[in-house]
Amino acid sequence: MTSEPEQQIGVGAPDQFQRLWTPHRMAYIQGENKPSGPGAEDGCPFCTIPEKSDADGLIIARGERVYAVLNLYPYNGGHLMTVPFRHLADYTELDEAETLELAEFTKRAMTVLRRVSGAHGFNIGMNQGAVAGAGIAAHLHQHVVPRWGGDTNFMPVVGHTRVLPQLLADTRAMLAEAW
Numbered sequence: 001m002t003s004e005p006e007q008q009i010g011v012g013a014p015d016q017f018q019r020l021w022t023p024h025r026m027a028y029i030q031g032e033n034k035p036s037g038p039g040a041e042d043g044c045p046f047c048t049i050p051e052k053s054d055a056d057g058l059i060i061a062r063g064e065r066v067y068a069v070l071n072l073y074p075y076n077g078g079h080l081m082t083v084p085f086r087h088l089a090d091y092t093e094l095d096e097a098e099t100l101e102l103a104e105f106t107k108r109a110m111t112v113l114r115r116v117s118g119a120h121g122f123n124i125g126m127n128q129g130a131v132a133g134a135g136i137a138a139h140l141h142q143h144v145v146p147r148w149g150g151d152t153n154f155m156p157v158v159g160h161t162r163v164l165p166q167l168l169a170d171t172r173a174m175l176a177e178a179w
């Protein structure tokens with residue numbers, strides 16, 4: 001005798017999958033804290049983050065021209081960005097000193113992430129323009145995403161969810177101390 005699957009009330013069609021809820025991602029999906037326009041005065045988070053304390057802004061380190069900050073909506077634990085203080089959109093707008101410091105901060109981020117988390121590899125890059133996938137296209141930022149063998153497991157594939165084993169504040173403190 002076969003039994004019918006128990007009806008799932010309020011979660012859609014019964015499909016034998018349990019749901020993994022990530023309601024905190026709705027802020028990102030709805031564009032919360034996104035700039036209202038392209039100018040620095042239009043609510044650019046990369047311009048306002050440096051005005052906060054390092055802990056409140058999730059800043060790992062500050063340089064003369066750039067800073068390193070954890071991504072508020074990370075792909076993996078330790079996902080950070082190197083960001084110029086100056087509000088500019090295009091990589092070609094960086095001056096020589098900014099280009100050098102951005103590269104040095106990226107190298108330092110890789111070194112620190114390898115040391116504190118044992119990262120096996122990295123995805124490093126920047127999306128130039130909204131059509132290229134930049135969430136905040138008006139202010140240049142380079143992603144440094146640590147990767148580990150086997151980190152593409154069932155959670156992102158089936159559950160469309162990333163499992164981050166550490167709070168962002170704890171990750172920030174660990175990386176800042178090691179910087």
